[in-house]
Amino acid sequence: MKELEARLEERFRKRGYPGMSVCIRGPEGILYEKGFGYRSIEHRKPVDADTVFGIASMSKSMTALACCILQAEGKMSLEDPVVNYFPNFHIPGAPDECVTVRTLAMHRSGLPPMEPLEWSIAMNSKERDTHWYREMVRTAPNKMDRIEQIVDYISAGNYESVGAPGEYMSYSNEGYAVLSYIVDQAAGITLEEFLKKRIFEPLGMTRTVLDVDCSEARAMAGDNITSLFERDDDGKLIWDDNWSILPPFRGCACVKSTAKDMTRYYQMLSNGGVWEGKQVIPAEAVELMIGKAFPLRKKYYYCMGLEKSLIGGKMVCQHSGGLHGVSTQGGFMEGGYSVAVLCNEGDVDVEEFQWICYNYILGLPLETEHYWAVPSGGTFSRPEMLVGDYLAREGLPAHCVVEWKDGALSGTYQDKPVLLCWCGQNIFVAVDAKNPEKRVTTLRFYTRNGFAWGVKCGSRIYQRVADARP
Template identity: 35%
Template sequence: MKTNEWEASFEAYAQKLINEFQVPGAIVAVAKEGELLYEKTFGYRDREEKAPIDLDTVFGIGSITKSFTCLAIMQLQEEGKLSIHDPVVTYLPEFRTRDEAHTKAVTIHHFMTHSPGLPPLPALIPAMLPSLKADPTAEELLKQFEKDCKEPIDTYEQLMTYIAEHPYELLGPPGTEFSYCNEAYGLLGAIIERVSGKKYEEYVQEHILQPLGMDRSVFYVEELGADDNCTMLYTPRVKDGVREALRAPGWWDSPSMLAAGFLKSTARDMLRYADVYRTGGASGDVRVISEVSATQMTAPHIKTDLVRSYGYGLGTQSFHEKYTLIQHTGGLKGITSVMFIIPEAGLTGVVLTNVDDAPISNLVLGLLNSLFDRPLETPLVTFATYEAPLAQLQESHGTYKSGEGDEVKIRFDEENKQLVLAAGGEALPLRPIGEDSFLLNRNNIDMQVRFVRNSEGQVKRFVMGGRQMPKVEA
């Protein structure tokens, strides 16, 4: 494999980030037209044992699992066993929201596009409860969600009961509001099971992983037997102002949310999988869905911000003039991952790390810019200056909190006449880029955020990271 001109500068950039964020191990792999173009490993799969990483090292992929879940749904639609526009209650009659008419209107499509109208809920924590209780590094997380962890959510039925009984305000009619929803994806697993007659993980294994030759991709690492080419997990801590990565053995698991983010895979297997979306449904000589279904999966079904949209288990945006960037990230303890596809350029890529909160956005930005011969830190998108009315800025201050535990405070800076976001000890200015839309820069990465108003024009929610966080205090 010949050396590309950009490799040295990218690797120096990546190594600096990896050192700064104390990432124990990572792999970056890119293919062009299905052939490996670039591969680079950093650090170790097990830092203490100095165990190396290669293309076949098993990492967690987190929420990239969601694309596998949607692929399974599309396969079942092709077989005539369901329609993505069927109401969810057709297959899950136990499903309930806070409003009966709303419940009946929610379709599989709404689940797949994170638009069933549910705000962020804390269900993932009790859904992982046995794993968390067995993990000493999860002690603080369990304390934070103590009131939500009286009982584990081990079954789909328990998950549906939780959604029905948990107090929350619906975001809007189904299909109108995007808010990232792990609960919806957990229940897509239930639909797959009831329609196919197989366990979710068995269906994915038989209909996606095995046909594509992804023989090192598993939901449970125990399936790998004595094979030790599997990453150790690490989790970040800040001690005396210094970031460190703690060794944190033990994969978190969730039987009721398996379809939302618990697959493990390798760089080699993931490049093989990403080809499905590059080619329109096939990888090599194996077709797993039709071109029509693949196109539906990568279509921009719902806007997530000013430039990005969400398809079925995959995000999409325009990139570098004539290209489309299709991607999804994943994160959990010991996991930060991304898969990307640029079909028009014939490119697929994956970045896998063995610590949560790794600088994945920076790494991917540097990689994409290198591939397209642009300066390493060139933003994917630039925005013109927008003059936000002062009254609108002043209306947006307050505290916003999600059921997943995120909390931000927005204050109006009188001196500079701008909004400032405070979270996690940071104070970040918000730059207006559109009506109620702003840009914040964290760790040299631009993130779009926005405010959501009700029909009376009052600011009710703040959207960050795809999650709609209700205003809890003015």
């Protein structure tokens, strides 16, 4: 325990984050919980076990679980076409019957990365005057504050899908926005009410709420809610209390909670819906969400709102989250163990802290890394197939440019120079060109007719720019 705390403390100080909360829970109860740093630097208020953070996209698994509960109770089916709930919903080139609740929940509907979530944040939140903000306001067709506007944008089809429904996984916030409103219709009550009555209250998650504007979270938390921190262009830490407001994306990113509450939730899933000896969630719903129908392997597989993989020989289901002033990671390990790491600085990666906690559970050296993609030291046989410019339109246009020079694959990822290290098959690790020890992202290329038409950067598929073939 002393070694665990020392390692977390050392890593927290090294990263320079303002505040963070960590909780590890096991079959016998809380194994470790600690607040690091501050929730308010101006007033020197420390983070403690009850400090409320945003959890951002960790919210998605709760929306997915709601869908699975409703199927288990016969109120809807995961195979229901989305048009049953939104008659005007269409994805170009896809039969309406094939775009289902399940394909949305698994990010396999064919939707590419697109702009509505970023537009919604810019148009409905208090934002700093940055290039991103000005561009989002300039390009937004409307306030993106109603689900109908998202459905209309998707259905207009001014984009190219990333494949047939069910064919490829590409992360889609818009898909989960639509799911939030499908739950409303199937349950007969709002998603907010459903989560409160069916998940939060039975689990004793007294410091957890789904709300859009943070008003309920503030009332619930009292003074013990974190401020939100970012880095400016010069790397200086700045802060505010302006929570991201993105009304139609309720079940996508709007839950606020504590690390302690989130480990209750994840431990319940680890135990098949059982909490403190009581079946609080139907076992069928948990099986539908993350069960044997989904493969278990070292490379993660996105089930229903959670990524499933092997870590240290044990099944782990987890998810990360990120918004303004929010960087999170949470999940469970088979055997009744759960971990949550919540940080109040945006756009940072806290997975290394999650790994330290998993290593503590597994009895491994705490510094053990668990990357599924590892450079092989070999050379890819057809590098010319990968050369090109790949684009994602999620907020500001993001490019992944691949070049073949002097016998090596290199390029830029989101305007940062990278080198590509082959890991086997069509998988590469992109590392910082100036600091090759620093991993930037994992790349998986999709080839057809002699060249790559797309590349999955992390969890999102970037598509080749039409005139950028080798």
